[in-house]
Amino acid sequence: MKKRLGKAFLAYALEILSCWAGTSMDVEYLINHGLINERLVLRGEEPSEHLLSSCTYTDGRTLRIPNGSAINFAARDAVGRIIRIASSVNTIPNPLYLTHSGLVINDDPRIIYGILEELIEESTLNGCQPRIAALRLMMLNLSSAYDHILGFQEEVGSDNLYVVPFCLEASGTASQVMGGIMPHVQIRAMHQVVNGYNGNVFVRPLLEGIPAVSTRKFLKEYLGRSYEGIWTILELLRAPIAHNKREETDRVFCSEMVALFYKTYSELSIDNVSNVIPEILGAGAEEHDLLKDIASTDIPLKMLYDFSEEDNCCCCTFSNSMKKCLIL
Numbered sequence: 394m395k396k397r398l399g400k401a402f403l404a405y406a407l408e409i410l411s412c413w414a415g416t417s418m419d420v421e422y423l424i425n426h427g428l429i430n431e432r433l434v435l436r437g438e439e440p441s442e443h444l445l446s447s448c449t450y451t452d453g454r455t456l457r458i459p460n461g462s463a464i465n466f467a468a469r470d471a472v473g474r475i476i477r478i479a480s481s482v483n484t485i486p487n488p489l490y491l492t493h494s495g496l497v498i499n500d501d502p503r504i505i506y507g508i509l510e511e512l513i514e515e516s517t518l519n520g521c522q523p524r525i526a527a528l529r530l531m532m533l534n535l536s537s538a539y540d541h542i543l544g545f546q547e548e549v550g551s552d553n554l555y556v557v558p559f560c561l562e563a564s565g566t567a568s569q570v571m572g573g574i575m576p577h578v579q580i581r582a583m584h585q586v587v588n589g590y591n592g593n594v595f596v597r598p599l600l601e602g603i604p605a606v607s608t609r610k611f612l613k614e615y616l617g618r619s620y621e622g623i624w625t626i627l628e629l630l631r632a633p634i635a636h637n638k639r640e641e642t643d644r645v646f647c648s649e650m651v652a653l654f655y656k657t658y659s660e661l662s663i664d665n666v667s668n669v670i671p672e673i674l675g676a677g678a679e680e681h682d683l684l685k686d687i688a689s690t691d692i693p694l695k696m697l698y699d700f701s702e703e704d705n706c707c708c709c710t711f712s713n714s715m716k717k718c719l720i721l
Contacts, residue, residue, distance in 0.1 A: 459602030495562030576620035
């Protein structure tokens, strides 16, 4: 009974908090579903090469995104506002009002689908039912986006890869929670994530992409892994003031997962990934910018809202008291 009430409360919170209103902007860049790199076929290249995807905007511009690039989000809803207020306890600049982060994974949908199948088989053997449900939902989303590619009968090889962009993120939704799937690390077609996101979206293309063999290894280890839970929530709350003493990755929040990926597969030296927050993954963080040596600046994929100063109107009032509460 307690579990059901807990799920209902979390789902209700996620749903209700998504209703906070923002101010519209005149400019809108939406990725066009039908033009996202589905025509790009890599031939004669090994899967270990640095794969790139090509996103075509509705205004005709094309952006090439190296594999493993960062994708940053500024949420319009109340959840995003709460995150920004919580982050006001530090002095890190956040001009884009970032509240969430993920990774761009470029690969063939058939390969991603195969990884999910393998993970389900392993989870079945280990009796991990919640993870199985999460993985099956990812497969369903993948089928809805790329059924025309998954239907190919030919065996996947280096000469017939259909490379498309995916978004890897640690997150959850009200509908998932009510279906028994708590927030977790999940992968979805990038156009589904960007077009359905309630807020602004930016990508930070890497200067040099991450090999596909590395991103696939990361997917096999982290897909379906749980988000922070009730017993680890202090780790999430301490992150804005960099007060996590230990690096805990059994459960991961969004920017922690991104930092863990870069710590593992790039030359970045990160003392504690559990202290990495979304704003330091954006170029606007200035000297705090974690990716300044490996990525270009933030490029808008979707710009819908102008986050005014009222977002921060009550931050100063609570900053000092929050610091005292979080340093436990």
